[in-house]
Amino acid sequence: MxxxxxxxxxxxxxxxxxxxxxxxxxxxxxxxxxxxxxxxxxxINYIPSTNIGPKQCNFSSIESDGWFCESDSDWELRKVIDRIQNKRNRISDSRHMFFQNNWEPTIHCTFEQRIGNPGDGGKWICDIHRFTQMNMTNLLIYSFGSNGDFSFEKAVNKILPKAEIHTFDIGYFTCPANVCIFHRARLGNGKNGDSKSLQTVMDELGHKSRSIHILKVDIEGGEYDLFEELFNHLSDNQVTFPYIRQILFEIHLSGSIQSEESTRRTHKLFELFRANNYAIFHKEVNLYDAHSVCEFALIRLNPLFFISHR
Structure with missing residues (x-):
């Protein structure tokens, strides 16, 4: 060839x-x-259910105190994800990159929304429309720490015009007309200096028997004393715990970058939240000081969410 x-x-x-x-x-x-x-x-072994009516979400409604309405299978998956993530949420005591390594959201809100300034000062709220959808009346909102910035209050007022909003700060400021009521106060545990605890504030305003639907806290490190006093006061004295639906707060790590004392206190604080039926639904690092400051948003669920198994 x-x-x-x-x-x-x-x-x-x-x-x-x-x-x-x-x-x-x-x-x-x-x-x-x-x-x-x-x-x-x-x-994909799981496909979310759609078009669920109130009569079909009894399980989720009970375990979220009426906040979520989902099929049993959807809710069970939420619980599985929550437990998996929570087990991974305390990884390191190291202060360096602490918020990168610890405490991620364990539950997610379908229509969460950032309210207030687009930068520092804004907060994430879980499905704010639910407050009106559930025909909630007598809405009470506390905003601890404003520094004269009322963008959060104005945004909430626009969506929930009938809500009663109280703003607190150590400075002298005036709320915008028909938006909120301003109080000059230092928030904390009520023991250090002239600080006031949440319980004291509620007593003074005649709100002791009311629920707080949204508690926004941005008090430059005082959040530890505030929440520790709130939760420990409950366990020590067996008093009635104020029902707070959502907590939106900025947390600050203190001490040097080599110190682990502040991170251990931070771990304990998040464990206190968990022990008192709160789940993280949003996390946002504050880029002004990413190693030390982070924003968190939590929602209160029924104790059954954390202990029941099907």
């Missing part, structure tokens, strides 16, 4: 193989394209 014939045969074979391979790739590509949804579904 001549060399020309051999080359021709070789090229013919290569061309044939290339055509066959290309055809196979084309068929596979078309198959995946035409059956994309079926293929994706086969790799």
């Amino acid at each position: 001549s060399s020309v014939a051999i080359k021709s045969f070789s090229l013919s074979s290569v061309t044939k193989n290339v055509c066959i391979f290309s055809s196979i790739i084309l068929v596979i590509t078309l198959y995946y394209f035409l059956n994309y949804n079926t293929i994706i579904t086969s790799y």
